[in-house]
Amino acid sequence: MYARDAGVAVGSAAAVCFPADAGEVAAAVRVALRHGRPFVARGSGTGLAGGATPLDDPVVIVTTQMNRVLDIDTDARVAWVEPGVLNLDLSRAVAHLGLHYAPDPSSQQACTIGGNVGTNAGGPHCLAEGVTSAHVLAVDVVLADGSATRLGGLEPDSPGYDLRGCFVGSEGTMGIATRVAVRLTADPPRVATMLCAFDSVDAAAATVSGVIAAGVLPAALEMMDARITRAVEDFVGAGFPRNAEAVLLVEVDGLDGGVDEQVGAIERVATANAATLVRVAADETERALLWKGRKSAFGAIARIAPDYYLHDAVVPRTKLVNVLRQVYAIAEAHDLIVMNVFHAGDGNLHPLLVFDRREPGVWDRVYAAGTEILDACLSAGGVLTGEHGVGVEKRDLMPRMFSADDLDAQARLRDAFDPDGFANPEKVLPRGSRCGEMQRVPEGAWI
Numbered sequence: 254m255y256a257r258d259a260g261v262a263v264g265s266a267a268a269v270c271f272p273a274d275a276g277e278v279a280a281a282v283r284v285a286l287r288h289g290r291p292f293v294a295r296g297s298g299t300g301l302a303g304g305a306t307p308l309d310d311p312v313v314i315v316t317t318q319m320n321r322v323l324d325i326d327t328d329a330r331v332a333w334v335e336p337g338v339l340n341l342d343l344s345r346a347v348a349h350l351g352l353h354y355a356p357d358p359s360s361q362q363a364c365t366i367g368g369n370v371g372t373n374a375g376g377p378h379c380l381a382e383g384v385t386s387a388h389v390l391a392v393d394v395v396l397a398d399g400s401a402t403r404l405g406g407l408e409p410d411s412p413g414y415d416l417r418g419c420f421v422g423s424e425g426t427m428g429i430a431t432r433v434a435v436r437l438t439a440d441p442p443r444v445a446t447m448l449c450a451f452d453s454v455d456a457a458a459a460t461v462s463g464v465i466a467a468g469v470l471p472a473a474l475e476m477m478d479a480r481i482t483r484a485v486e487d488f489v490g491a492g493f494p495r496n497a498e499a500v501l502l503v504e505v506d507g508l509d510g511g512v513d514e515q516v517g518a519i520e521r522v523a524t525a526n527a528a529t530l531v532r533v534a535a536d537e538t539e540r541a542l543l544w545k546g547r548k549s550a551f552g553a554i555a556r557i558a559p560d561y562y563l564h565d566a567v568v569p570r571t572k573l574v575n576v577l578r579q580v581y582a583i584a585e586a587h588d589l590i591v592m593n594v595f596h597a598g599d600g601n602l603h604p605l606l607v608f609d610r611r612e613p614g615v616w617d618r619v620y621a622a623g624t625e626i627l628d629a630c631l632s633a634g635g636v637l638t639g640e641h642g643v644g645v646e647k648r649d650l651m652p653r654m655f656s657a658d659d660l661d662a663q664a665r666l667r668d669a670f671d672p673d674g675f676a677n678p679e680k681v682l683p684r685g686s687r688c689g690e691m692q693r694v695p696e697g698a699w700i
Contacts, residue, residue, distance in 0.1 A: 262303035302644030349480025373422030474598030489547025
């Protein structure tokens, strides 16, 4: 159970412990160090890059029992929470106050705030609101030597280096979060959720660029291609058109007049790109069903095949059409099924390679296709990850994006937090990231 996260990498743990508070986290770290064992922090295990996969028998420190909302300051719109609080449970806890926690990964019913901090998670509504780092004010941390400290603060601008910003997204390589101060967001007075359907992926992608070019910044702008749309509709019955080659889920919020104006602008752009359907959810029930469909996408693919391999590279919006064409071509060349569901507004692609791992030789094809897809995204001016993190699965591809000097700087920052390398070793940075030690990954290789 604890030998892997939701990614494909599998490891093994020497021991698994379940601390109930920060003191027990620190004690677990100190015990691990006394025995010369590294340690790995783990939340719900919903990560998709092997960031919580235990390599070389470390101690796995699971924070799911630390699941209390500790304090809510409605005036400052700040909540202190433990790392095991589920993302959706936090929003539920403050809903009666007219507030919510904005970052909402598709796994929000299961993923924890601590895990979100570790990967700097995003979600559909981060187009306008920003990813986790924009909503974390301070983090109480147990460092790699078992000591405790606070990074960041509740002040508008803390003096000195932004160590909070370094920690968010560090994937457990700089310590373990034990308390997190998060920013809460006021619920908008009105929300409109639109469903647009198209006869081609190109037309849907062109609409994405057109909406932003029209001066509209939606709260969310999601895209699904034909295969995933049909799988979701079979699974959830959300009301997506089964004959569409692509659909967009667009949400805008704000005051009545502004929402009406944005809905009209989006409708005009979609119609200009030959949309076959433009519909606004009639009520909260329909809106919730549309979002249930979008956030059930990864579960729905089990109707197609038992396994999937998922990336989350980011490309410029203007390159979406070209990169998507390459993604389909790469999958076809390797005789694989690919489905695309992604945060189109910020170009955060989620190509799903769907397969059955029992098929002889299929892993080689999946890995090769995954690497080629990442290469296509990087060549288009993109980056390796938008929200899932690097973990172990993208670690050895980091030299494709960063120079030796870049990697050396990152390694030195990591060493400042964990000089002995006990905190989640072998993750994020490839071996030999110091200048002069890095060996570049050959083109087309998968390590």
